[in-house]
Amino acid sequence: MAGLGKKLGQLRQWTGEKMGSTSRTETSFEFMRLEQETQLRHAYTERVHEACTAYLRGLGKRKESTEDKAKKLPVEILAMSMLHFGQELHDESAYGKALMQFGEAHTHIASITVEYVTRVRDGYVQNLQNILAQMREYEHHKKKLESRRLDYDSKVNKILKSRREKPELEEELRQSQLKYEESLEETTRLMISLNTNEPDQLQDLLAFVDAEAAFYQNCFEVVRQLQ
Secondary structure: OHHHHHHHHHHHHHHHHHHOOOOOOOOOHHHHHHHHHHHHHHHHHHHHHHHHHHHHHHHHOOEEOOOOOOEEOHHHHHHHHHHHHHHHOOOOOHHHHHHHHHHHHHHHHHHHHHHHHHHHHHHHHHHHHHHHHHHHHHHHHHHHHHHHHHHHHHHHHHHHHOOOOOHHHHHHHHHHHHHHHHHHHHHHHHHHHHHOOHHHHHHHHHHHHHHHHHHHHHHHHHHHOOO
16 A cells, blocks of 8 residues: 555656646756667667568578478578479580579579578677666666656655654655665666667677678679589
8 A cells, every 4th residue: 555655746746847836856867868769779779770681581480391391591492493494404504504503503503591590699699688687777767766756856845835844854865865866877877878889889890790691692602613
């Protein structure tokens, strides 16, 4: 019941702020700027993570092969069909030999693709997931900060409305202020951390570019040898 009473008190406090009947503790301009920047980074990090995950899923998605019913990458299925066709033609068939070479090359491309998907997933995508985990921690502390701000403001308004000095109210206010300042400091620390780790994120992105360049270069070299 005490917890319910506290929630109702915070609701009344929030309602009072909206109606302009109580005082409200405001954060600094710098805090609000950091908050906006953090929200922007959160939203777009989620979008990039979702898009990158879909991109890798498309590259690495396996389908059932008509050859042996096993699940394989589409490029593997293509390679197998070419290999089997080439094997069925007579040894002197130039077309059969070309099919065999094409199949072997694309079996190699399948291995290159798997390696690329794994490298990006374990690198760039995992690092995005780590950032999003930090974002969730920030959101948790942000909610706690707002709850403690409402509690602190309610204590301030109690004292302002009190007709006489009450030591117990002053002690409650002091404790509430300490908790609020503690949450404010932790939330600020998390926001600063999230907004100042660009060098690490840039290195992660460059590693992604290196992996992508190697992927296409290796695939190109395999296909070039077929010409």
